[in-house]
Structure formats: structure tokens, C-alpha cells
Amino acid sequence: MSKLLSLLTAGVLAVAAAAAQADTLTIAASPVPHAEILEFVKPRLAKEGVDLQVKVFDDYIQPNVQVSEKRLDGNFFQHKPYLDEYNKSKGTNLVLLTPVHIEPFxxxxxxxxxxxxxxxxxxxxxxxxxxxxxxxxxxxxxxxxxxxxxxxxxxxxxxxxxxxxxxxxxxxxxxxxxxxxxxxxxxxxxxxxxxxxxxxxxxxxxxxxETGKSYYANALVTRPDNQSAAAVKKLSAALNSPEVKKFIEDKYKGAVVPAF
Missing domain, CATH: 3.40.190.10 (Periplasmic binding protein-like II)
Known part of the structure; x- marks a missing residue:
């Protein structure tokens, strides 16, 4: 019995240690489709040691403000022309990492x-x-x-x-x-x-x-100091996975299309 208890205790401690070592990644997102896509990749990231926290915003300003101020790790709601204009007007240097999908206007x-x-x-x-x-x-x-x-x-x-x-x-x-x-x-x-x-x-x-080629792929965005972080790289890879491509195609049926 004591041996069984020891094994159970060791298992609990191992799980707790793994949870303690998980990288928390907090990403701002628009509700649809961005937050839905992030929720879809959550289980994969959890297996890779990343605790993905999705913060939903209904506006296009605060997600960039809060990433710039280091209150959030990144965001997923915008395309490159919008980000370029934001950086220019606000004097920020947020960086675009991973184009994920296109939303036909x-x-x-x-x-x-x-x-x-x-x-x-x-x-x-x-x-x-x-x-x-x-x-x-x-x-x-x-x-x-x-x-x-x-x-x-x-x-x-x-x-x-x-x-x-x-x-x-x-x-x-x-x-x-x-x-x-x-x-x-x-x-x-x-x-x-x-x-x-x-x-x-x-x-x-x-x-x-809109039809045809688009400049407006929505992408994962972060700060320069954060773009090489292991957790961010794992999220980038997950967002460009075959599973996400299929999820976008199946769920949105042409209203949203993969950018990769």
C-alpha cells in the first residue's frame, strides 16, 4: 500500500511540476474567427507545454496598446496594412509573425x-x-x-x-x-x-x-523582444498547421479562407 501511495504521490508531483513549467502565453483576439481559431489550437499547445490564454476584445485599438505596454504577449486580429499604419501613427514597432487567414471584405x-x-x-x-x-x-x-x-x-x-x-x-x-x-x-x-x-x-x-489575391491576411503579432520566445514559435507553428487549415475551411465555408 505504501508503495502504491508513493507512486500516486510521485505522479501527482510530476503533473504539478509539468503544470508549473508550462509557459503561459496571453493573446488578444477578436471574437470571430480569431478567438475561435486560438481556442482550437489550445489542446495542441497544452501538450507542448504552453498554457494559451485568450483575451477577447471587440475593438481594434486596445489589443495593440496592451501588447506594446507588455500587458499581453501578442494579438491576433489585424492585417499588415493596418499594423503598418498603427506603428507609423503611434510610434510603435510591433511585428507581424504568422499570416493565418484572409477575411474577404x-x-x-x-x-x-x-x-x-x-x-x-x-x-x-x-x-x-x-x-x-x-x-x-x-x-x-x-x-x-x-x-x-x-x-x-x-x-x-x-x-x-x-x-x-x-x-x-x-x-x-x-x-x-x-x-x-x-x-x-x-x-x-x-x-x-x-x-x-x-x-x-x-x-x-x-x-x-473581395476575390483573388489579398494583401490583407490576418496574422499573429507581437513585440520584437517576444518574437523568438519558444511559446510564441509554438503558437506560430500551430496556427499554420494542416489541422488549422482544415478547421478554417470546414467551419467558415469560404467566409474565411486560409492564408497558407
Whole structure:
């Protein structure tokens, strides 16, 4: 009996020691799909000695602020154009590590079923952060609804519109608010994470959305001092695994697509 107790005690101590040695990694994420993808890789990381803690945010500001201030280890919610603009405007040097998925940018409407139906003077709501404002304008330009001075400028603004045959009115709003204003505008161009939260699916509900090559892969982001940490490298590898690719394809059915 004493031998059995000794073995049990040793097992408990081994488990406790393993738990004590686990690296805790705290990552900020948007609820959908980012936090869902992180929750999917949690069990794999646990087996590799990483305790992944997912902190959910509904905005695009605090995840970068808290990583910069070393309150969090990294975040997963943004694409490179957004990160580049954030670093430039805030004087930070956050680094992009692992592109994971692409969320096709879509336009949604309660009134119209296609771009061709949009009337003269239609009001189009777009995200108000520079990277996504430019992305929305590129989408409109790609459909011929407007013409931009430089069609390759991913940070285009309304001042870059040189032709606007339908006299569209561009209304810039906080990205998270866009699904809530659909009844107040003719169409809104909405980031897919917010669209999915509002039960909108690009492939089903959008009157038009991005196709083809995209600059806008959502990626894991961290600080320069943290990018070589063993736990961060393990998370990067997990996010680019065949299992995650299949999870994205099966769960989101084209509303979100793998970037690898």
C-alpha cells in the first residue's frame, strides 16, 4: 500500500511540476474567427507545454496598446496594412509573425441585391481606420463604382477619388458599428469578423466582396523582444498547421479562407 501511495504521490508531483513549467502565453483576439481559431489550437499547445490564454476584445485599438505596454504577449486580429499604419501613427514597432487567414471584405445592404442596383447618391458606410478605408475604396474601384488616382494605393482616401459617376456618399464609421447601421445606409462595407458576429456571411449575404489575391491576411503579432520566445514559435507553428487549415475551411465555408 505504501508503495502504491508513493507512486500516486510521485505522479501527482510530476503533473504539478509539468503544470508549473508550462509557459503561459496571453493573446488578444477578436471574437470571430480569431478567438475561435486560438481556442482550437489550445489542446495542441497544452501538450507542448504552453498554457494559451485568450483575451477577447471587440475593438481594434486596445489589443495593440496592451501588447506594446507588455500587458499581453501578442494579438491576433489585424492585417499588415493596418499594423503598418498603427506603428507609423503611434510610434510603435510591433511585428507581424504568422499570416493565418484572409477575411474577404464584403458589402452588405438591406435595400439592394447587387452593386448595379445602388442608386445615384447612395450612402456607403466604410470603416474609419485608414487601412480599411483604403481597402473599402479599392473594393469600390474594382467594381467601377469609383475611380482612384492610384488604383494600387492601399491607403487611398476620399481625396483620391477622381471619378464618382453615381455620386456615392462615403460615410466613415467605427468598424464595429457598421453592422448596426445597415438600416440607416444604402450599403456598408464590413470587416468579416464583425459581419460574422452579426450573423452575416460574405458568400451568402454580401452584395459584393473581395476575390483573388489579398494583401490583407490576418496574422499573429507581437513585440520584437517576444518574437523568438519558444511559446510564441509554438503558437506560430500551430496556427499554420494542416489541422488549422482544415478547421478554417470546414467551419467558415469560404467566409474565411486560409492564408497558407
Amino acid at each position: 464584403g458589402a452588405y445592404s438591406r435595400k439592394y441585391k447587387s452593386a448595379a442596383e445602388l442608386p445615384q447618391g447612395a450612402t456607403i458606410a466604410v470603416p474609419n481606420n485608414p487601412a480599411n478605408t483604403g481597402r473599402a475604396l479599392l473594393l469600390l474601384a474594382g467594381l467601377g463604382l469609383i475611380k482612384l488616382k492610384d488604383p494600387s494605393n492601399i491607403l487611398a482616401t476620399e481625396r483620391d477619388i477622381v471619378e464618382n459617376p453615381k455620386k456615392l456618399k462615403i460615410r466613415q464609421l467605427d468598424a464595429a458599428a457598421l453592422p448596426r447601421v445597415l438600416d440607416q445606409v444604402d450599403a456598408a462595407i464590413i470587416n468579416t469578423n464583425y459581419a460574422l458576429q452579426a450573423k452575416l456571411v460574405p458568400t451568402r449575404d454580401a452584395i459584393f466582396f
